[in-house]
Amino acid sequence: MRLDDFDPNAIKVDDQRGSGMSIGGAGGKIGCGSIVIAAIAYFVFGADPMSTLSTINGAQSSGPVATSGGTNVSESCRVDALSKESCDALASLNKTWAPLFAQANIKFADPTLHFYSRMGRSGCGTAQSAMGPFYCPEDQGIYLDTEFYKQMDQELGATGQFARDYVIAHEYGHHVQNLTGLSDQIRSAQQQNPDRANDLSVRLELQADCYAGVWAAKNRDRLEPGDMESGLNAAHQIGDDVLTKGRAPESAFTHGSAAQRMQWLKKGLDTGNEDACDTFADLRT
Template structure:
């Protein structure tokens, strides 16, 4: 995908400080089912583990201040760290430009998320983060957190390679930001707390909608798509389905992101329609 170079002054980027030291909220109180969900989240594109396990509120209260990276680094310096970082910043700029107009037309306040790069571990508004968790979005501080070494894991362990597969990661996390801005994330969190038995099913719908939003971004920028991008996206979506990742060891009732087939369908729906309202069908069921 031929993305334009980012404008350092137009995007929100920072480097995460040191931290880590465990999963948001701590894993000590989790039952076996919760641990399985976290293990899936560690391999799959971005879910906020605190939200998924119903511990976000407690985590936010316990964490307090967020550790910041060096304040004297410019966005250009952070984004120029390596090829992956530059790609992520290019994607962020494109996503900001793509999603701001629909919000403006709808009269809904739009805020750009912050792309937070870290290595190994850091702390977010949703708790401690470790690279093994994979990329995630934190609604508390509206940050997209990523250790870019995850892209090597995608390539070597999941067979999901190519620049579009990597853009898909950022676009999916950005989809969670859209859900947060529209208020859907809060509504779904309340529904999960009110009906814990439906929490996993609701999580799947949220993840599939984020996949669809990722596709909408690509569809709205179809002029930048290159040969092979669609196939890279489908390969990545297939590789990260709950059924594929767990090799059938986790029952469908415990899926949190959807099957490979569902994820491919959601991404395809967004790409082919380039219409975010089509993604509402996923939430409505």
């Protein structure tokens, strides 16, 4: 995907890389799907779920982080090619979504892209690389350890720049849900109907996939040959059934099957219409 170079004055970036962080003692509140993330870490990366959870809770500590970060947006976004790629995608996402919010007369706020290496801190508690990229509604932040992209390529078979752009765009989709108030509504519904919690989580995730497709469609002139295939392959490779290698029942899915994720990403790509991303429509009929 041929994206413009980021404008350092038009994006928000925080860089925790090279901070030498060692997590111990109080690790902050557990949340943002950490139990699910721990299970996924087990199936994808071979990490023990309980070990992952105890690390998130601050019961274990990490050594110094060697990766160097930047002291300002320009430096942080140019630490390496993957950092710049992420910042370029963030800038494009801001440019795409801000006018849509203005048209809908909904207040818009840019998210902050937080780079970290191995471990970091977020408004939702401790960030750990095994969690993969995630969005924290508490501080409107997208958290990313760029090493995840190498794991996507080498361990998941999700290759190509657009596969990586799709990851950022998906997390941005959660930001859109947060700003519109949908995330709060779903969390409330999950608390009131615990038996539906996983189903509602899946619908949120699939909508974020669709929103990622909408962003790409609205920037169709920037797409290159193979981009759509790269994105759809990534959506397939991170489906719950593929990640768990069939070991988890569909009732335990929280992000959707490979087929569902591909379906909703493609719907966004095909329509370019955010209104087509209503994964909750059948619940209202």
